[in-house]
Amino acid sequence: MGFFCLSDSTHGLLLFASLYANLTAFDDIFLYLVRRDPAICMSEYRSTIVCNSAAEAADLLKNGRLVAFPTETVYGLGADARNSDSVAGIFESKQRPTFDPLIVHVANESAARRLVTEFSPLAERLAAAFWPGPLTLVLPKRPEISDLVTSGLPGVGVRVPNHPVALELLRLADCPIAAPSANLFGRISPTTAQHVLDGLNGRIDGVLDGGACGVGVESTVLSLMTEQPTVLRPGGLPIEDIEAVIGPVLRASANSALDDAAQLAPGMLSRHYSPTTLLRLIEPDSFAIAMEGQKCGLMTYGPIHDNGNFSKVQQLSEFSDLKTCAANFFAALRSLDAAGLDVIIARRFPETGLGIALNDRLQRAACR
Ligand code: TXA
Numbered sequence: 001m002g003f004f005c006l007s008d009s010t011h012g013l014l015l016f017a018s019l020y021a022n023l024t025a026f027d028d029i030f031l032y033l034v035r036r037d038p039a040i041c042m043s044e045y046r047s048t049i050v051c052n053s054a055a056e057a058a059d060l061l062k063n064g065r066l067v068a069f070p071t072e073t074v075y076g077l078g079a080d081a082r083n084s085d086s087v088a089g090i091f092e093s094k095q096r097p098t099f100d101p102l103i104v105h106v107a108n109e110s111a112a113r114r115l116v117t118e119f120s121p122l123a124e125r126l127a128a129a130f131w132p133g134p135l136t137l138v139l140p141k142r143p144e145i146s147d148l149v150t151s152g153l154p155g156v157g158v159r160v161p162n163h164p165v166a167l168e169l170l171r172l173a174d175c176p177i178a179a180p181s182a183n184l185f186g187r188i189s190p191t192t193a194q195h196v197l198d199g200l201n202g203r204i205d206g207v208l209d210g211g212a213c214g215v216g217v218e219s220t221v222l223s224l225m226t227e228q229p230t231v232l233r234p235g236g237l238p239i240e241d242i243e244a245v246i247g248p249v250l251r252a253s254a255n256s257a258l259d260d261a262a263q264l265a266p267g268m269l270s271r272h273y274s275p276t277t278l279l280r281l282i283e284p285d286s287f288a289i290a291m292e293g294q295k296c297g298l299m300t301y302g303p304i305h306d307n308g309n310f311s312k313v314q315q316l317s318e319f320s321d322l323k324t325c326a327a328n329f330f331a332a333l334r335s336l337d338a339a340g341l342d343v344i345i346a347r348r349f350p351e352t353g354l355g356i357a358l359n360d361r362l363q364r365a366a367c368r
């Protein structure tokens with residue numbers, strides 16, 4: 001395996017990434033190679049079933065299978081967080097690098113406490129205010145939580161989803177569920193069961209359909225491992241709401257030089273949520289102009305200000321309501337991406353409330 005790893009620069013970087021993240025290096029590197037190198041890809045075709053009930057999905061999880069399920073933010077790809085083989089399956093099926101840790105979903109605060117060594121008064125206040133809901137807290141992990149879940153980091157991301165189907169699944173499966181968003185790594189997050197199937201059909205065991213996700217962007221990830229609470233990813237819970245409860249928080253900045261390796265905040269890759277179509281951003285108040293000779297699409301909100309030459313327009317919210325924009329965001333991006341356009345022009349959002357998370361997704365989706 002060592003020979004493989006050092007045989008080219010990507011794999012050299014890989015070795016660095018895994019060592020940096022303090023992983024059990026060769027197992028993880030092998031996993032990564034399995035995903036990255038089609039020549040040694042061992043991923044077998046699985047027939048993906050649409051589960052009829054949470055009980056059916058829970059049985060699959062209990063048997064070590066991978067099941068996508070709805071949350072209020074986006075669909076997650078779930079596995080029993082205590083089962084390392086199943087967790088490894090998540091990375092393989094999503095083609096996700098092992099340096100990007102997984103959020104563990106639990107049914108309530110007491111289940112969260114069982115994953116961590118300390119649940120501080122600050123965590124208590126946040127949990128009381130925002131759980132169940134779109135807030136992931138990174139807290140010091142117990143040693144028995146696998147390094148694969150946390151990518152070797154000392155903290156584990158924990159959240160209680162605010163969705164009746166997810167909560168029922170957690171109750172019936174009776175285990176913590178590790179779940180990233182249920183999309184291929186780097187691609188657009190899924191907000192319906194069909195989106196999940198579009199990306200992962202044949203790669204996972206089941207999907208539980210709970211309709212469209214209401215919030216539409218992923219949870220806000222807040223680390224309590226730092227001296228001052230630090231937002232690692234803006235998301236469905238506005239930062240202002242958090243600050244109203246615990247006072248000022250810091251915002252982690254991405255270091256794109258580390259994109260191929262581990263980051264302190266590994267979710268901060270500069271390129272993510274990517275459509276295959278070129279994406280260009282315009283400012284919130286500017287007039288949208290379709291380029292001549294190009295088949296252009298427009299993603300906007302509020303009154304439509306454009307030169308009328310767009311082939312396809314997605315208006316996220318008639319009245320510029322940011323909640324409605326978030327709920328429709330990923331589905332609109334997918335539908336524009338599927339329309340055979342040369343370029344998608346997207347209007348940035350006001351940098352406030354959910355607009356911060358939406359701009360973050362836009363910025364990374366536009367990165368080439
Ligand atoms: O809303 C959500 O958060 C959805 C639903 C399914 O819960 N999940 C989700 O997972 O978006 P994922 O894997 O796509 O994004 C998780 C983010 C990543 O940016 C990851 O790096 C960060 O959370 N994260 C997870 N555990 C972490 C940890 N222990 N330390 C630092 N960052 C962590």
Ligand code: MG
Pocket residue numbers: 180181189
């Ligand atoms: Mg994701």
